[in-house]
Amino acid sequence: ETGVTQTPRHLVMGMTNKKSLKCEQHLGHNAMYWYKQSAKKPLELMFVYNFKEQTENNSVPSRFSPECPNSSHLFLHLHTLQPEDSALYLCASSQEEGAGANVLTFGAGSRLTVL
Amino acid sequence: GQNIDQPTEMTATEGAIVQINCTYQTSGFNGLFWYQQHAGEAPTFLSYNVLDGLEEKGRFSSFLSRSKGYSYLLLKELQMKDSASYLCAVRDNDYKLSFGAGTTVTVRA
Numbered sequence: 001e002t003g004v005t006q007t008p009r010h011l012v013m014g015m016t017n018k019k020s021l022k023c024e025q026h027l028g029h030n031a032m033y034w035y036k037q038s039a040k041k042p043l044e045l046m047f048v049y050n051f052k053e054q055t056e057n058n059s060v061p062s063r064f065s066p067e068c069p070n071s072s073h074l075f076l077h078l079h080t081l082q083p084e085d086s087a088l089y090l091c092a093s094s095q096e097e098g099a100g101a102n103v104l105t106f107g108a109g110s111r112l113t114v115l
Numbered sequence: 116g117q118n119i120d121q122p123t124e125m126t127a128t129e130g131a132i133v134q135i136n137c138t139y140q141t142s143g144f145n146g147l148f149w150y151q152q153h154a155g156e157a158p159t160f161l162s163y164n165v166l167d168g169l170e171e172k173g174r175f176s177s178f179l180s181r182s183k184g185y186s187y188l189l190l191k192e193l194q195m196k197d198s199a200s201y202l203c204a205v206r207d208n209d210y211k212l213s214f215g216a217g218t219t220v221t222v223r224a
């Protein structure tokens with residue numbers, strides 16, 4: 001366990017389904033992130049929340065909807081996804097966004113397959 | 116956009132040394148990170164460089180040259196458990212972090 005827990009670890013969904021990914025951290029961090037990891041590609045930053053406020057939406061399609069109810073929990077709501085959205089979705093947290101060493105602590109990811 | 120380049124794959128023998136290079140072209144520079152990711156697991160932090168020079172942590176060392184836009188991660192006395200993907204990430208002037216595609220290192224007996 002890295003201190004950041006993601007559920008589910010694996011998810012298969014059809015293009016018309018609605019599902020959610022959950023991320024939880026109890027490290028006392030104030031920033032939380034969603035990244036998309038596709039094979040042989042760099043990690044893509046999707047969303048950032050700093051002190052529960054969204055500070056980054058990296059041109060992500062509206063079929064991905066983040067929610068951060070408190071500084072310990074982060075959700076990614078999924079709706080009418082496309083097969084190309086199949087990837088590993090990584091959640092991360094850090095002390096806060098921005099300056100300093102700001103080391104990210106990652107979860108193990110949710111492997112999403114869209115049929 | 117930001118550009119982070121690192122080799123896709125490297126193979127080395129147990130007990131040997133491997134050097135993973137990372138070159139970057141970014142909008143300014145505010146630190147370079149290396150992460151290790153075993154298959155099916157979370158990336159974990161290895162090292163952070165913000166000033167030129169070598170940072171050593173046990174068997175792993177990381178070097179930075181800001182003027183050349185270059186870093187390397189040096190893995191010494193390779194062990195089988197070092198087989199993993201190694202991610203280089205650079206933070207720019209806006210403190211945004213950009214990742215390379217990762218280098219998969221395979222250690223053979």
